[in-house]
Amino acid sequence: MRSSLSYRIAIFITVISVILSIAYIIGNSYPIEWFFTIVMSSTAMGSLSILIYTRRLRYLAASSPHAAFLAAGLGIVASVSIGGNWFLWTIIIGMVLVYVAGYMIYKGVDPEDSASIFVAFSSSMGALVLYYVLTRYSYGVSVVSIVIGDPLLSSLEIVAYSIVIGLLSVIYVYSVGREIIYIGSDIDDARLAGLKIWLYDWSLYTMIGLTTIGLVKSVGFVLEHVYLLLPGAIAAMMCRGVARSITFSILVSILSASIGLLISISLDLAPSAVSGGILIILFVISAIMKGR
Amino acid sequence: MVGVHGETMYIEIRNLTVKYKDITALENIDLRIEGPGLIQVLGPNGAGKSTLLRSIAGLVKPQKGCVCINGKDTTANPRLAGRSIGYVAQKPEVSKYSTITVREFLCYSYMIRRQRWPRPPCRKLLSSNELFINEDILDRKLTELSGGQLMKTYIARSLMSAPSILLLDEPLGPMDPASKLEFADIINMLSKERLVLVTSHDPIILLEYTDRILLLNKRLIALGSPSEVLREEILSKAYGRGFREVEYHIHLFDSHY
Structure with a gap:
């Protein structure tokens, strides 16, 4: 009953926040792309969040932004020294890194161990590469946005990517989420039922990778952790049932993104950080409500 | 060999050896079990009870040997085994x-x-x-x-x-005493129409419903009726000195289990 009420309240508040946010942007003649970038980025991560928890991939999800951090730096180096598109280089390098981390977990390496090794490697290498970029190339703004994110500076390419990956994540979660959650609940029976576990895991690694790597510049690798992990944790506390918790997780993401955008434009603050802060407040409220 | 719904239900294991790295979990197991009925799988810790159940379910790839379910080779093939088998792991x-x-x-x-x-x-x-x-x-x-x-x-x-075959790995472990008794009745009911294999550390709770006991300690020690297997000279082969024979035994389902 309480779960149903909080679900309805979440729908209502999210709709209001989206309307307010769009009205404010249009009313003040700001580019509407800002809204789509931050809301769709947040939607992509929020929709995957509940699957990450149920499939016990928190360590991979925590490692993935670090892969994005390193890949973004290497992408700059590759595009300058070899040529080609930075964004494409970043995606290719980042996906290779995420698959390596995912393969380690799949082959039975303890997720905590593999995440520790992977985060240590990608963080130190990423810092090394970005220092190299900062001291040798004129990419200062790009480097700052990779770290703290700036959806308001996103190119049309990234705006389009955010919309596509946001929609793709929602479609993905509603189409195969049930199977992935079942695998997370009883992997032995999933095998007996004939589900191809590797295929579902690979598809989830791919979605996590495409989301975190492709959106690193708009969200920033620091706040990707928050966007990826908190909506699922909030939904898990507040909801019963798979479909409802997936929807709740997406609603929480849209709510935090749209309110965050509104506040950040009004007060001239970093949008990703404000949205992340709202997610943290929602998490604390949920934990208090559930007595945790 | 045929259940009340007409399904065949038998498990045939030939020369099954399973190793985890250098540790042997099961060695040269040969057996044939037919249903319906209740089979208790007994053995000390590390005897390979869970590995046996997982091998039957096709979830473990053996070093050698094969598992056939109802005449089909299902070795390391959970999808095929899953057509006849329901499996519940220990402590889900x-x-x-x-x-x-x-x-x-x-x-x-x-x-x-x-x-x-x-x-x-x-x-x-x-x-x-x-x-x-x-x-x-x-x-x-x-x-x-x-x-x-x-x-x-x-x-x-x-x-x-x-499923025509049910594999339950220590199902009574996490239950309170009242639930254990209730659940023993449920397992008995299920075994009327299915071949049910239950691993256990304590055979007493299900003993009155048990058709056969399979005693393991990496190798197959015995497979027979409870009166044939629950004897000192047989049990000592699996447990060594790790059991006591008590006449007029009363088993207490105390609430501090």
């Missing part, structure tokens, strides 16, 4: 962030096996008495269940595929 674990409800868990298990549309409704199955799940827990999350309720839910889940 659910992520504390899982939001799946009991109803969804049972329905999903049913639906993922039936990819063709239209899928028959799951609701009918959930109202079936044979699932022995109380209506009031259907909408609870798996994370909100007690150990006993969770084990019951997993066993109910294993019935969703209508």
Whole structure:
């Protein structure tokens, strides 16, 4: 009953926040792309969040932004020294890194161990590469946005990517989420039922990778952790049932993104950080409500 | 060899050896078990009871040997084994962030096996008495269940595929004493129409319903009726000195288990 009420309240508040946010942007003649970038980025991560928890991939999800951090730096180096598109280089390098981390977990390496090794490697290498970029190339703004994110500076390419990956994540979660959650609940029976576990895991690694790597510049690798992990944790506390918790997780993401955008434009603050802060407040409220 | 619904139900294992790295879990197991009926799988810790059940379910790749279910070679082939087998692991674990409800868990298990549309409704199955799940827990999350309720839910889940063979790995472990007795009756009922293999550290609770006991200690020590196997000279081969024979034995289901 309480779960149903909080679900309805979440729908209502999210709709209001989206309307307010769009009205404010249009009313003040700001580019509407800002809204789509931050809301769709947040939607992509929020929709995957509940699957990450149920499939016990928190360590991979925590490692993935670090892969994005390193890949973004290497992408700059590759595009300058070899040529080609930075964004494409970043995606290719980042996906290779995420698959390596995912393969380690799949082959039975303890997720905590593999995440520790992977985060240590990608963080130190990423810092090394970005220092190299900062001291040798004129990419200062790009480097700052990779770290703290700036959806308001996103190119049309990234705006389009955010919309596509946001929609793709929602479609993905509603189409195969049930199977992935079942695998997370009883992997032995999933095998007996004939589900191809590797295929579902690979598809989830791919979605996590495409989301975190492709959106690193708009969200920033620091706040990707928050966007990826908190909506699922909030939904898990507040909801019963798979479909409802997936929807709740997406609603929480849209709510935090749209309110965050509104506040950040009004007060001239970093949008990703404000949205992340709202997610943290929602998490604390949920934990208090559930007595945790 | 044929159940009341007419399904054949037998397991044939030939020369089965399973190793985990350098540790031998099972060695040269040869046996044939037919159902319906209840088989208790006994043996000390590390005897290979769980490995035997997982091998039968096709979840373990043996170093050598093969497993046949109802005449089909299902060695390391869970998909094929899963057509006849329902399996419940020891101490099922659910992520504390899982939001799946009991109803969804049972329905999903049913639906993922039936990819063709239209899928028959799951609701009918959930109202079936044979699932022995109380209506009031259907909408609870798996994370909100007690150990006993969770084990019951997993066993109910294993019935969703209508298996002729059930493999239950220490199902009575997480239950309180009252539930153990209730559950012994349920296992007895299930074994009337199925071949049920149950691993256990304590054979007493299910003893009156047990048709045969399979005694293991990496190798097959004995397979026979309880009176044939529960004898000092047989048990000592598996447990060494790790058992006591007591005349007029009374087993107490105390609440401090």
